[in-house]
Amino acid sequence: DAGVIQSPRHEVTEMGQEVTLRCKPISGHDYLFWYRQTMMRGLELLIYFNNNVPIDDSGMPEDRFSAKMPNASFSTLKIQPSEPRDSAVYFCASSLDRYRGSTDTQYFGPGTRLTVL
Amino acid sequence: KNQVEQSPQSLIILEGKNCTLQCNYTVSPFSNLRWYKQDTGRGPVSLTIMTFSENTKSNGRYTATLDADTKQSSLHITASQLSDSASYICVVSPGESGGYNKLIFGAGTRLAVHP
Numbered sequence: 167d168a169g170v171i172q173s174p175r176h177e178v179t180e181m182g183q184e185v186t187l188r189c190k191p192i193s194g195h196d197y198l199f200w201y202r203q204t205m206m207r208g209l210e211l212l213i214y215f216n217n218n219v220p221i222d223d224s225g226m227p228e229d230r231f232s233a234k235m236p237n238a239s240f241s242t243l244k245i246q247p248s249e250p251r252d253s254a255v256y257f258c259a260s261s262l263d264r265y266r267g268s269t270d271t272q273y274f275g276p277g278t279r280l281t282v283l
Numbered sequence: 284k285n286q287v288e289q290s291p292q293s294l295i296i297l298e299g300k301n302c303t304l305q306c307n308y309t310v311s312p313f314s315n316l317r318w319y320k321q322d323t324g325r326g327p328v329s330l331t332i333m334t335f336s337e338n339t340k341s342n343g344r345y346t347a348t349l350d351a352d353t354k355q356s357s358l359h360i361t362a363s364q365l366s367d368s369a370s371y372i373c374v375v376s377p378g379e380s381g382g383y384n385k386l387i388f389g390a391g392t393r394l395a396v397h398p
Contacts, residue, residue, distance in 0.1 A: 170326075209327070209372060209388045257326050274326030 170275035172258050178281045184246040187278045190239055191260030199272060200233055200243050201257040209257075215241065216263070248282045255279050285310040287375050289389035297397055300363055304392045306356040306373035314376040318347050318358050321370045321391070330358070330371075363396045370394070 171190040179185055191198045199214040213223040218235045226233070230249070235241040245252055259272040287308045296302050308316070315334045319327035331340045331347040333356070339348045344361045360367055373389035 208390050209374075211386045259326070271329045271332065274328070277326050 170258055170260055170273055172256075172275035172278050174278060175276060176279045176281075178283065179248055180283050181249055182247045183282075184244065185248045185252075185280060185282075187243040187256050187258075187280070189241045189243070189258030189275060191241070191258070192262075192273055193239065195260035195262045195273075196238075197261045197263055197270070197272075198235060198241050199259040199261075200241070201259065201274075202254045203257060203277075204254045212243070245280075248280075250282045253280055253282050285375075285377055285387050287373055287387045287389040289371075289373050289392050291392060292390070293393040293395070295395045295397060296363055298363060298365055302360050302363060302394065304358045304360075304371050304394070306358070306389055308354050308356070308373075308375045308387070310354075310375045310377045310387055312377060313351065313354075316347075316349055316356050316376070317374040318345070318356075319372040319374065320345075321372060323369070327372060360394075365396050365398060368394060368396045 170192055173188045177185060196217050200212040201209055202212055203209045210225055212225045213233045214221055215235045218238055231245055233243045243256060255277045257274050257277045259274040261270040261272045263270055290305045294302060313335050315332055317332045318330040320330050321327040330342050330345050333340050333347060333349045335351045337349060346359045349356045358371055370391040370393050372391045375387045
């Protein structure tokens with residue numbers, strides 16, 4: 167398997183523009199996670215899905231952020247409108263719930279480095 | 284307040300030496316604790332996952348220990364290699380039934396292994 171795939175790898179945009187980040191999880195995985203990483207705040211969980219259904223979005227910073235998972239092989243994280251403070255690396259991760267718990271290994275993608283000017 | 288604190292913030296060691304990274308947490312109740320390795324410019328890679336009932340778990344040259352009574356965990360790296368240069372992140376999951384909600388992340392320890 168190719169692992170978790172994210173696109174684009176780098177995105178530079180201007181403040182106010184819409185940004186869409188994309189993720190393809192590992193085939194067969196039923197959990198998908200979106201994280202954000204910055205130097206100031208470290209790694210933060212934004213939202214996660216189970217079987218394409220959003221389970222908890224309490225980590226989403228504000229209404230400008232939205233995430234969707236229309237099918238088991240694709241998810242998007244959208245920021246509209248973008249602001250300079252949204253600049254960060256956004257990671258997508260997936261896992262397989264084999265033990266009906268939260269101790270399954272999460273596999274991370276390479277991340278999307280977002281710069282908002 | 285639930286917190287995860289890692290020490291040291293950064294560490295430099297010579298190739299072939301051992302080292303130990305620390306993680307102290309105040310999360311209660313506690314479900315599990317994870318250690319991740321993150322190479323520069325890459326996504327984190329899971330090293331170990333321990334539930335509250337586990338004391339130690341190994342993954343090759345990496346050995347994690349957990350003391351749920353003192354709320355401390357350590358990651359020991361044996362016979363370090365240049366490829367061990369990375370950030371190591373401790374993550375604690377609160378709650379009695381687990382769940383990914385409200386994962387608490389440490390700030391990480393940046394390790395540099397020099398030849």
